Amino acid sequence: MVTGALGHIGSHLIRNLDRSVVRDVVMLDNLESQRFPSLYNLPKGFIFKFVKEDILTADFSKHLKGVDALIHLAAITDAEKSKQIPELVEAVNYEGLKRVAGACLKAKVCLFFPSTTSVYGSQSSVVDETCKELKPQSPYAETKLNSEKYLQGLKKKGLKLVICRFGTIFGHSVGMRYDTAVNKFTWQASTGQPITVWKTAWNQKRPYLYLGDAVKAINFILKKDLFDGQIYNVVTKNFTVENVVKTIQKFVPKLVMDYVDSAIMNQLSYEVDDSKFRRLGFKPTGNLKQGIAEKITSLAMIINKD
Ligand SMILES: NC(=O)c1ccc[n+]([C@@H]2O[C@H](COP(=O)([O-])OP(=O)(O)OC[C@H]3O[C@@H](n4cnc5c(N)ncnc54)[C@H](O)[C@@H]3O)[C@@H](O)[C@H]2O)c1
Incomplete structure (x- = not known):
């Protein structure tokens, strides 16, 4: 189930x-x-x-x-x-x-x-x-x-x-849902909206x-x-917001950033x-570029290329 x-x-x-x-x-x-x-x-x-x-x-x-x-x-x-x-x-x-x-x-x-x-x-x-x-x-x-x-x-x-x-x-x-960081940023960039990054988050590492x-x-x-x-x-x-945004930028070069406050942005970096x-033999095989590419490909027809 x-x-x-x-x-x-x-x-x-x-x-x-x-x-x-x-x-x-x-x-x-x-x-x-x-x-x-x-x-x-x-x-x-x-x-x-x-x-x-x-x-x-x-x-x-x-x-x-x-x-x-x-x-x-x-x-x-x-x-x-x-x-x-x-x-x-x-x-x-x-x-x-x-x-x-x-x-x-x-x-x-x-x-x-x-x-x-x-x-x-x-x-x-x-x-x-x-x-x-x-x-x-x-x-x-x-x-x-x-x-x-x-x-x-x-x-x-x-x-x-x-x-x-x-x-x-x-x-x-x-x-899929779009409230989490990578998905939200990809959606915003693909639809021509500014990427809303929490003010303190740019160099913070997260898993x-x-x-x-x-x-x-x-x-x-x-x-x-x-x-x-x-x-x-x-x-x-573990990636920083900078890693995420720069990867999206490879697909949407003209993205715009907007720094915002968040109720939970006092959360500091953690890895x-x-x-x-x-150790049990599990090997993750994904990477940021691939994950972002999948989403961008699905949204390709609405990405503003001007
Ligand atoms: N997505 C992430 O980044 C992430 C990270 C860590 C852990 N998790 C955990 O993994 C699980 C799945 O996450 P997700 O991203 O697929 O979530 P999601 O919000 O996309 O999906 C949750 C699903 O649960 C259903 N649901 C909500 N309340 C319900 C209820 N009372 N009875 C029956 N169904 C109900 C919703 O209709 C929805 O289809 C969650 O427990 C989440 O906390 C997710």
Whole structure:
């Protein structure tokens, strides 16, 4: 089962699941994001079932019959906007996770939980999973950290799970969203708008994850049955905003910059070490140019060339 299957990651995952491991796919989404096109033209060779349900109300005892693993992608994901709707974010991301995880424990279903490298917050040095001083900077990141802690408790009760702290996703999918840095900048540049960069962010390093690498990581976990209760950072590379903007500039040379304030821009630079996951044999293969090129190619017809 994939919850939140129609979203940015889910819509790419359901098209790229490893056929040697997966045959039946139950896709659960409440269509909050209205991403109907994510269900169009799914690949042949799988048995797909779509369930329009909310994780806060769905009867998982019914839906989890015959399910071996649940990839829990459903969440309210816009970190910046989460400051305006903290109660909703708490309900869906934390209470929702509790419902899903409780159902998995009861039905003996393995759980994949995508956390975020944003749980690290501002850090002066390179951080890995052993970092004790986590400083989430938004209600979104706080719910992810609280969910991680809650899951540690269920692990002791016998839930088979794995937690991946994903870097910020970049790369094209049919259900993609545009509130995260690389996607937003690419959209702005492609549509002739100024790129809105947070005033303090130009040289700050942050961890990013190519969408293809995120899906590859989920397939890797399913194939290896890696529900070992561990937390893994999953990152393609740490980039600065300058790296991102200069790469976009290769495709849209005339882009304009606009420096803006942000409620969460006090978040300082941080770099994330993902060697724990790589040591298991996982090799990310994405790169910034490729991820940006995919999006620019999809938008090529509307890019202003004047
Ligand atoms: N995209 C990133 O940069 C990133 C980075 C780290 C972690 N993650 C995590 O990965 C997961 C997927 O991210 P994404 O970028 O695909 O998000 P997304 O916002 O694109 O997709 C989330 C999906 O969940 C659905 N949804 C929301 N509330 C729901 C509810 N109550 N019941 C059922 N469905 C609901 C939405 O309709 C949407 O299709 C999230 O948990 C997110 O926190 C994402």
